[in-house]
Amino acid sequence: MFASDLAAYARCTDHLDGTGIVATLEREIATITGFPYVLSMSSASTALTAAYDAMALVPGDEVIAPALAAAEAVGPLLRAGCTVVFADIEPDTLTLSPTAVERCLTPRTRAVVAVDVCGHPHDTAAIRDLADRHGIAYLADCAQGFGARRDSRATGYGADGCILSLNGQKDLAAGEGGLLLTAGRVRYERVLCAWQHPARQARELGPDRVNEFPQNGRINPLAAAAAVASLPAVLEGIERRRRRAREFIEALATSDIVEPLTIPETCEPTYPYLIVAWRSNPRPVELLTWLHRAGFPCTLRDLPIQPLHPLAKRQYPHQVRIPAPLVHTAQVRRSCCLEVRWS
Secondary structure: OOHHHHHHHHHOOHHHHOOHHHHHHHHHHHHHHOOOEEEEEOOHHHHHHHHHHHOOOOOOOEEEEEOEOOHHHOHHHHHOOOEEEEEOEOOOOOOEOHHHHHHHOOOOEEEEEEEOEOOEOOOHHHHHHHHHHHOOEEEEEOOOOOOOEEOOEEOOOOOOEEEEEOOOOOOOOOOOOEEEEEOOHHHHHHHHHHHOOHHHHHHHHOHHHOOOOOOOOEOOHHHHHHHHHHHHHHHHHHHHHHHHHHHHHHHHOOOOOEOOOOOOOOEEOOOOOEEEEEOOOOOHHHHHHHHHHOOOOEEEEOOOOOEOHHHHHHHOOOOEEOOOOOHHHHHHHHEEEEEEOOO
């Protein structure tokens, strides 16, 4: 993108009425994910807050969430006075366990939020089935899962609302930004009226339905332009990593330093890095040396997200409930990330 392009996008008003580069981004994401309605927003955190607002939750409502997630996944709930019920995770993907969710349900449960972890997609089909059976809403926080698939479909495809992130740490990096995806027209319009500019509301809904006092949740057109420009290379890079990761996982299975990686057959992560668990005591130098000799030069880093329940319980002691032992969540202390040089 040239300087003249940047200057043009900085002056444009596409973000006010949802046209131009903003509309292009939303069309591209709708095509990739299969969601019919997409709203570009200022950040994934803003998109999450807007999605929760659209659920019309009230203080005292219970929402089930994974104990391992980024704080932003439950922050809006706690600030709104909801009770967050922390459930355990799956040992292979570190995402929300549908079985654990079943144990957390009560008559006050209004929603479940499932979170993708380090490129691993959660079990959308199982969570969707559970939500339907119990009559609760299902939100998918896929900020860390853009490009991931489950059952050959985009992560979160069955959710009432799905969140993607465009910040600088993600694959589809646009500096900052977020996307709210939904299959429900009513939910889309509700968020549109509450968080987008009146010009966009009037264009899409008609002048009689304009809310003149929305919150400013719209994306910066520069971010939209950056996302559109980088999208083809990002998708190609994810597929390249998937192919290389298969070789990496096979090689890692022969090591006696970390546990073998077991990824469900229907799960297609994006592998920004690989999460491994030590077999016994951590032996980082030995592992990195072994991998380098095997043709997989890596660096080692801590898991970028940690269990949320201790911090949430300290800050919001009356809004946190943990109905069952968090066995697999506790075991993540044995895990680390391998940042692989995939090229």
